[in-house]
Amino acid sequence: MQLDFSSDLSNVVKIIDTLKHKKGALLPILHQIQREIGYIPLKTIDTIAKKLQQTPAEIHGVISFYHQFRTSQPGEHKIQICRAEACQSRGSRDLEQHAKSHLAIDYRGTTTDKKFSLDSVYCLGNCATGPNVRINDELFGRVSNEKFDRLVSSFETQTKGR
């Protein structure tokens, strides 16, 4: 996942050239950059702007608007806890507290060993079997505190998220 900056930039140029013909190409481009690099390095903003004939401020504005886009390196595995109402009614407020103390980080934080990032999310569409947790692209339902701990240890031994 950790790439040096020059390879980031050449990857980014390739991504932009592949996608820029699309109508409203910026979101598909940002998604692809984040998929490949794990985040959107701030230093790529000038390149994106130049290639799309927009200002860096516009690109930055779009990145900062959407919760999903991030400009710093996340942990190997991205954990998201749903904090919307349906999960609340099934105990997600407790799970949030437990997860934060178990990982010793707050939302938008990354563990010191860089294994996990923790974020909240509003609704994963699994509202009859909450509390719900998404780890990378996998969804887990009826997550008790104990199940959360089990999931964390099973991902701890896996090397790389998607």
Add this chain to the structure above:
Amino acid sequence: MSIKVFIPRESTALSLGAHHVALAVSDYSSQHKVDLNLIRNGSRGMFWLEPMVEVETSKGRFAYGPVDVSDVASIMEDITTNLLSTHTQEHRLALGLTEELAYLKKQTRLTFARAGITDPLSLNDYLALDGFSGLHKALAATSQEIVTTVVDSGLRGRGGAAFPTGIKWQTVHDAPSDKKYIVCNADEGDSGTFADRLVMECDPFMLIEGMIIAGLAVGSDEGYIYLRSEYPVADEILQEAIAIATKEGYLGNNICGSGRTFNLEVRLGAEAYICGEETSLLESMEGKRGVVRFKPPLPAIEGFFGKPTVVNNVLSLSAIPYILSQGGQAYQQYGANRSRGTLPFQLAGNVKQGGLIELPFGSTLQSLLNDFSGGTQSERPIRAIQVGGPLGAYLPISKFDISLDYEEFTKASAVLGHGGIVIFDDTVDMLEQARFSMEFCVDESCGKCTPCRIGSTRGVEVIDRIKEDDSRAENMILLSDLCETMINGSLCAMGSMTPIPVISAYKDFPEDFHLPSNNAVLEETNHG
């Protein structure tokens, strides 16, 4: 003879271990030399039974659930030794014939007729159950005839705003332009809703068919599905379904040999609730911040990149194939008041038997609870139900006799919305829920207008002061004034509807705000 077994590949089933169950069934079969034909189907939407394993028998499909990996060997034994030979079963997880389950039998499934029955990516399954028959009717009709059929059906937008779909289509149909677009709003962000996801994961060809018909109706050759990125499984299935439909000539430059064109692409959102608002969605699709636009102009006149655009919810577009196939009247005969057809309700939250319940408009919330819910998961009494997502009112028990249709909900200052029903037991703290509504608006406001952007932050602060008993009476007045400002001063539903759950919380659950039920403050406030 091979044994045909069905195990869902739908998100809820997967989140409860369906993939591991499928692997275990495969392993068992190869170890015990069982000739297995494993189908990964969609879900029937009975989520407390997931992962549900079904077996084809001469009498129909037989179900087991909820199945854990540790149950697989005994179930497979039951299937091979009892069920398929003597039509008896002895397993504790045996549920009987799927079609005979009361939860399904009590429903009227028009849109969800195929969900859980078919392999979502089998075009043959789709065609065998009436798939694309609406499209063939549409190809034989004029564009105006298609629009008129949709007008006659009485279909109203299922995303929440309930605007008549046919009227919207007529506007786009009548707008002169060299280019028009069909945009499917699949940014299903309301907590307690999953019907859109189920359509996309269980019956994606139906949505594709609905969008092609919309294109034929208004004269558009290009469509987009704006899908929330929280739904990776739906994304994967939709992409595959679009590739299959293109390969088989349902999409592309010569739809079914008609010479007509329709191309379709999935676009991903990026975790922004506001992008479910149609103008914010269009901004996002154009590669911008999802900031709400002023209306007019309506998207039907100036939408995606300024061109006339149909923006419809997944469920609206998914109702179209049935309407074209069976006629507007067939759909229109269901329902109550001016709410015609069926609504797929989604029973969620603290509930024993949560799932997808498609019913004609007009039954009551209480009867839906009686017929389907099985009570709360926690086995404690129900105290409040939030209907219609995070912008919907919390209903107290005294209002459960409300009729489930748009008109009755509007009268009650409540929201039917996208049909999400979230149950809370008696441990819920309604002041905390009201605070959360404001907090959600802080996080998700696009920031365009002040009452929403700043009002929500002030809302959290005022509720915190009420919680701490800091000048409670004065702060209650402030909160009700703030709600009024947000309702009247916001551009879109985000700011103007955030107060709905807040007001319902302090009016119908005043004890959680430490207010007497006949409090003078409440009597003076609006929207009673």
